[in-house]
Amino acid sequence: MTDEHKSKKPQWAMVIDLDRCTGCEACVVACRVENNIPTVGPEEAAKGRSINWIRIERHFEGEYPDVKVKFMPVLCQHCEEAPCEPVCPVYATYHTDEGLNAQVYNRCVGTRYCANNCPYTVRFFNFFDPKWDAPLEKALNPEVSVRTRGVMEKCTFCIQRIRKGEEKAKDEGREVRDGDVVPACVQTCTTKAMYFGNIADPESDVSRLSKSNRATRLLEDLGTKPKVIYLNKGD
Amino acid sequence: MKRREFIILTSVGATSASLLSACGHPEEKLIPAFIPDDEFVPGIDYWKASTCGMCPAGCGIIVRTREHKANKIEGNPLHPINRGALCARGQAGLEVLYNPDRIKGPMKRVGERGEGKWEEISWDEAIKTIAEKLREIKSQGRADRIVFASNDLDGVTGAAVSTLTSAYDAPILLTSNARENLIETSSYQMSYGSTYTPTFDIANATYLLSFGARFLETWHSPVKYSLAYGEFRHARGKARGKFVQVEPRMSLTAANADEWLPATTGSEGFVALAIAQVISREKLIKDASEPKVMAGSLDDYAPEKTREITGLEPDQIIRIARQFAFAERPLAICGGTAGAFGKDGQAKFLAINSLNTMRANIDKPGGVLRSSYASFGLLGKLLSTLRPLSQKGPSGPRDPAPSTFGYALLSSAQPFTALFVHQMNPIFSDPRTIDTIKAIPFIVSFAPFVDETSELADVILPDQTYLESWNVRAIPLSEKNVAVSITQPAIKPDLGPRQAADVVLALSRELDGEARSFESAEDIVRRVTTSLTNPGGVDEQDTKEPSENDGEISDVFKTISEQGVWVGEVDGITNNSQHTTEAAIHLMVPDESAEIKEDYPFVLLSYQHQTLGLGEHANLPSLQELPDSMTSGMWGSWVEINPRTAASLGIVDGDFVEVSSYHGSVRAPAVLYPAIRPEVIAMPYGQGHTAYGRYAKGKGANPILVNPYAASSDTSAVRVRLSKVSSVGKLIRFGTDLQEQMEKKGWRR
Numbered sequence: 001m002t003d004e005h006k007s008k009k010p011q012w013a014m015v016i017d018l019d020r021c022t023g024c025e026a027c028v029v030a031c032r033v034e035n036n037i038p039t040v041g042p043e044e045a046a047k048g049r050s051i052n053w054i055r056i057e058r059h060f061e062g063e064y065p066d067v068k069v070k071f072m073p074v075l076c077q078h079c080e081e082a083p084c085e086p087v088c089p090v091y092a093t094y095h096t097d098e099g100l101n102a103q104v105y106n107r108c109v110g111t112r113y114c115a116n117n118c119p120y121t122v123r124f125f126n127f128f129d130p131k132w133d134a135p136l137e138k139a140l141n142p143e144v145s146v147r148t149r150g151v152m153e154k155c156t157f158c159i160q161r162i163r164k165g166e167e168k169a170k171d172e173g174r175e176v177r178d179g180d181v182v183p184a185c186v187q188t189c190t191t192k193a194m195y196f197g198n199i200a201d202p203e204s205d206v207s208r209l210s211k212s213n214r215a216t217r218l219l220e221d222l223g224t225k226p227k228v229i230y231l232n233k234g235d
Numbered sequence: 236m237k238r239r240e241f242i243i244l245t246s247v248g249a250t251s252a253s254l255l256s257a258c259g260h261p262e263e264k265l266i267p268a269f270i271p272d273d274e275f276v277p278g279i280d281y282w283k284a285s286t287c288g289m290c291p292a293g294c295g296i297i298v299r300t301r302e303h304k305a306n307k308i309e310g311n312p313l314h315p316i317n318r319g320a321l322c323a324r325g326q327a328g329l330e331v332l333y334n335p336d337r338i339k340g341p342m343k344r345v346g347e348r349g350e351g352k353w354e355e356i357s358w359d360e361a362i363k364t365i366a367e368k369l370r371e372i373k374s375q376g377r378a379d380r381i382v383f384a385s386n387d388l389d390g391v392t393g394a395a396v397s398t399l400t401s402a403y404d405a406p407i408l409l410t411s412n413a414r415e416n417l418i419e420t421s422s423y424q425m426s427y428g429s430t431y432t433p434t435f436d437i438a439n440a441t442y443l444l445s446f447g448a449r450f451l452e453t454w455h456s457p458v459k460y461s462l463a464y465g466e467f468r469h470a471r472g473k474a475r476g477k478f479v480q481v482e483p484r485m486s487l488t489a490a491n492a493d494e495w496l497p498a499t500t501g502s503e504g505f506v507a508l509a510i511a512q513v514i515s516r517e518k519l520i521k522d523a524s525e526p527k528v529m530a531g532s533l534d535d536y537a538p539e540k541t542r543e544i545t546g547l548e549p550d551q552i553i554r555i556a557r558q559f560a561f562a563e564r565p566l567a568i569c570g571g572t573a574g575a576f577g578k579d580g581q582a583k584f585l586a587i588n589s590l591n592t593m594r595a596n597i598d599k600p601g602g603v604l605r606s607s608y609a610s611f612g613l614l615g616k617l618l619s620t621l622r623p624l625s626q627k628g629p630s631g632p633r634d635p636a637p638s639t640f641g642y643a644l645l646s647s648a649q650p651f652t653a654l655f656v657h658q659m660n661p662i663f664s665d666p667r668t669i670d671t672i673k674a675i676p677f678i679v680s681f682a683p684f685v686d687e688t689s690e691l692a693d694v695i696l697p698d699q700t701y702l703e704s705w706n707v708r709a710i711p712l713s714e715k716n717v718a719v720s721i722t723q724p725a726i727k728p729d730l731g732p733r734q735a736a737d738v739v740l741a742l743s744r745e746l747d748g749e750a751r752s753f754e755s756a757e758d759i760v761r762r763v764t765t766s767l768t769n770p771g772g773v774d775e776q777d778t779k780e781p782s783e784n785d786g787e788i789s790d791v792f793k794t795i796s797e798q799g800v801w802v803g804e805v806d807g808i809t810n811n812s813q814h815t816t817e818a819a820i821h822l823m824v825p826d827e828s829a830e831i832k833e834d835y836p837f838v839l840l841s842y843q844h845q846t847l848g849l850g851e852h853a854n855l856p857s858l859q860e861l862p863d864s865m866t867s868g869m870w871g872s873w874v875e876i877n878p879r880t881a882a883s884l885g886i887v888d889g890d891f892v893e894v895s896s897y898h899g900s901v902r903a904p905a906v907l908y909p910a911i912r913p914e915v916i917a918m919p920y921g922q923g924h925t926a927y928g929r930y931a932k933g934k935g936a937n938p939i940l941v942n943p944y945a946a947s948s949d950t951s952a953v954r955v956r957l958s959k960v961s962s963v964g965k966l967i968r969f970g971t972d973l974q975e976q977m978e979k980k981g982w983r984r
Binding site for chain 2: 017019020022023024025026028029030032033034039040041042045046048050052055056057058060062063064065067069071074119120121133134135136137138139140141142184187188189190191192193234235
C-alpha cells in the first residue's frame with residue numbers, strides 16, 4: 001500500500017452525489033459495455049454468478065405509507081487500506097502508485113480470498129469462460145481484455161481511459177486536469193451525479209467536493225480509507 | 236522506401252527470391268494488408284454522431300468505432316436534449332446491432348402461417364412478389380384497404396410511404412402505435428395552448444408536484460428530465476428543490492421524491508382539484524384563475540369531501556396546497572398512472588394542469604415552456620399528404636399521434652387486403668387485434684427479428700437497426716427553436732438487411748418506373764436538411780464561429796452529419812400556440828358495483844418497464860440481466876404486493892401467484908413491495924414473449940393479457956383477483972450482503 005503523499009502521480013478518486021443519483025442504472029450498462037463484462041444468462045444468474053462492477057444498492061426504510069427509499073451506486077472503493085490486498089497469496093491484487101486497487105488477471109489463481117475479505121462485495125469471480133453469442137463479440141471493446149475462467153475481476157476506474165487521458169496530457173506537456181479522464185459510468189450519468197479526477201490536485205472537482213459537509217465514505221469505520229466519496233442528501 | 240516496407244520485402248526476399256524476380260513491383264502484390272484502408276487506420280477510434288433509437292425521446296449519440304466495428308455508444312455532448320448523458324437503454328444499443336437473432340435477409344413463408352418455415356429469397360424477388368400482390372389487389376378494386384402501420388410515419392419511412400402512395404395511385408391507410416399520450420397532448424393544447432408537448436422546466440423549478448409522471452424513467456424524455464432533476468437538486472446559486480409525487484405505487488421516480496402521496500388509483504384529478512380548492516378558499520394566490528368544473532362548484536372538491544375518493548387526509552392536501560402556492564417557482568406535471576383507470580383521463584390532466592394556470596407559470600422560468608409542433612420544409616410537405624386511418628381525407632398539420640393501431644383496426648367494419656408492419660409488434664402489444672390481423676390475406680413485416688407479428692407474415696423484409704439507417708427528425712425545444720437531429724449509419728451496414736424506407740422506395744419504382752422522387756433514405760435526409768439554411772451552434776452562448784461558406788447546401792449537411800444535430804428556427808413551424816380552450820373539468824368517481832369489488836378486490840397497475848419498455852427491448856441480454864432498481868428482479872416479471880395484503884392472502888416473497896381479471900390471467904412470482912397501496916398490485920410490462928429471439932422468448936408474463944384495453948387507451952389499471960399458485964416462484968434477483976452489514980452499522984452513517 002502506497003502512501004499517496006509520496007507519489008507525484010495523480011491520485012484517482014470518485015465523488016457520487018446521492019442527492020442527484022436517481023438509481024436509473026445507466027452507469028451499470030455503460031460499465032458492462034465498456035469493460036466487456038459478459039452476461040451469464042438466467043440459470044447462472046439465479047446462482048448469483050452475474051457480474052456487475054457497479055451496481056445500485058436500494059434500501060427501503062419504514063412501513064407503508066411512510067416509506068423512503070435510498071439508492072447508492074456501489075463499485076470498487078479503491079481503498080487506500082484495501083482489505084483485499086494483503087490476503088492475496090500471489091500479489092494479483094495490489095495498490096498502484098496512482099492510488100488504484102489493481103487486479104492482475106494473469107497472476108490470479110482464483111483463491112477468492114480477496115472477495116471474501118472485501119466488505120463492499122464488489123469483487124466477482126469468473127465461474128466459466130465468458131461467452132458472447134456471435135456476432136455480439138463484435139461489440140467488445142478492443143482496449144479491455146476479457147477475463148478467463150478462474151480469475152477475479154472488479155472495477156478498474158476504467159484504467160484504459162486513465163491511460164489514454166494521461167498520455168494525452170503528456171503529449172500536450174501538462175499535468176492531467178479535470179475532463180482528461182472520464183470513466184464510462186461518469187460519462188453516461190443522466191443526472192451528472194458522478195465526478196472523477198485527481199484528488200491530489202486541490203483544484204479538481206473531486207478535491208473540492210470531498211471537503212463538502214455532505215461528504216461521507218462507505219463503512220468508513222472499518223478503516224479502509226475508500227477513494228469513492230459519497231455526498232449525502234440534503235443542502 | 237520506408238523502413239517497414241524494406242523489412243517486409245527483404246524478409247520475403249530471403250525466403251522466396253524467385254517470387255521477387257518474377258514480378259516487377261512485388262510490394263504491390265505482397266503487402267496489401269499493410270496498405271491502410273482509406274477509411275480507417277487500425278487501432279484508431281472513429282466517432283460517428285447520430286440519434287438514439289431506443290425510445291422516441293431523440294437523444295444525440297456518438298458511436299465509437301474501430302476497424303469497422305462499433306464498440307461503444309456515448310451521449311452526444313453537443314446535443315441539446317441529453318448533453319452527453321445517455322440512459323441504460325441507450326447504452327445497450329449495440330446489442331440491437333449485433334444481436335445474434337437478427338434476420339439475415341428477406342424471407343418468404345413456405346409452411347402454414349405461424350409454422351415458422353421460411354425460404355430465403357433475394358431482395359429483387361421479394362420486391363417483385365409484393366409489387367405483384369399489390370397490382371392484384373388493385374385489379375380487384377380493393378386498393379383502399381391496405382394498411383401501412385409504422386412508428387416512423389414522422390420520419391423517412393413516412394416520406395417513403397408518401398412516394399409509394401403516389402406510385403401506386405391509391406390511398407394507403409396509415410396507423411402508428413402511439414398510446415396513452417393522445418389525451419395528454421390534447422390536454423396541453425387545451426390548458427396551455429401548446430401544440431406540441433411542452434418542456435417542463437424542472438431544472439429551474441423550486442417545487443415540483445408530479446402526478447404519476449415517471450420523468451426519471453419513461454415519461455417524455457427521461458435523460459432530458461434526469462439532467463434537469465440533477466440541477467433541480469443541486470445547482471450553483473439555487474436552493475435544493477422540493478419534490479412531491481402522487482401515485483398509488485411508488486415508482487423509481489417517486490422513490491427519489493421528498494414526499495410520496497399514495498392516492499388511490501385514478502383519483503389524481505380529485506387530488507389536484509382539492510389542492511385548487513384549498514388555494515382558492517384560503518386565497519393563497521392573488522387573482523388566481525379558478526378551474527371550472529362540470530357539475531356543482533369547486534367547493535365540492537374540498538379535501539374534506541373527497542377524502543374517501545383520494546385516500547389522502549385533508550391536512551396532507553392543505554399542506555401541499557400551501558407549499559405549492561407559496562413556493563417561489565412551483566410546477567405541476569402529470570402522466571403515466573395519472574391517466575389510468577376510468578374514462579375521464581383528459582379531465583384528470585386538465586385538473587392537474589389547472590394548478591399551473593393558477594400559479595400563472597406558463598412560459599416562465601421553472602414553469603411550462605410551450606412549444607409548437609415542428610413539421611418543416613420538404614418532410615412536412617410530404618407528410619401532410621399522408622392519410623391517417625382514423626381520419627377522412629388528407630390531414631392538415633399532422634397530429635403527433637394520428638390514431639392507435641389497435642383502435643383503428645378494430646373500429647373498421649370492412650376487411651383489410653394487405654398489412655405492412657414496421658417497428659411495431661401488435662400481436663404482442665395489443666392481443667385484441669390478433670383475429671383481425673390473422674384474417675388479413677397478405678402480411679408484410681419489416682421486423683429485424685422474428686417477433687410474434689412477423690411469425691404470421693407472408694414476407695419478411697428485415698429492416699436495418701437505427702445504427703445502420705438514415706433518418707431525420709425535428710424535436711421542438713421551445714416556441715420557435717427546434718433541434719434537427721439526424722440518424723446516420725455508424726458503421727457500414729451489413730449487406731443482408733435493408734432499411735425499410737429504401738425498400739418502400741424500391742417498391743414504388745417497381746410499381747411505377749417514373750416514381751423517382753427520392754433515391755434512398757439518405758437522399759431524403761440530405762434534401763430535408765438542405766432546407767436548413769443558417770447553420771448555428773448548439774448553444775446560443777457557443778462562441779464557435781459559423782462555418783466559412785455559410786449558407787451553402789453541402790455545408791449544412793456536412794455540419795449536421797459531423798455534429799449529429801442542428802439547432803435553430805425552421806420554416807414551416809406551426810406557430811399557433813396562443814389559443815387555449817376552456818373546458819369544464821368533468822371528473823368521474825369510478826363506477827364500480829359492490830359485486831365487482833367483491834369478485835375482483837384488487838387493482839392491477841401495469842407499468843412500462845424502465846429498460847425493457849413494453850417488451851421491445853426484451854431481446855437484449857444486458858437489459859435482461861440488469862437488476863430492476865426497485866426489486867432487483869432480472870430475466871423475468873413479477874407481481875408487486877403490499878406486505879400486509881400478502882400476509883392476508885398467505886403469500887410470501889417468491890411465491891408463484893396468479894392475477895386474473897375479467898379478460899384473462901397471468902402468473903408470475905410475488906415480490907413483497909413495501910411502497911404500494913394495499914388494494915393495488917403492480918406488474919411491469921416488457922416480458923412474456925413467445926418469440927423475439929433467444930433472450931426474450933419464454934421469460935416472464937405479459938400483463939396486457941389481463942388488461943387488453945390498456946393497449947390503445949389510457950386505462951392501464953384494471954380490477955383483478957389474486958391468488959397463490961405454488962411456493963416456488965423462481966424470480967431471479969441480484970443481491971449482495973452489503974445491506975446487512977450496513978444495517979448492523981446504521982445505514983450511511
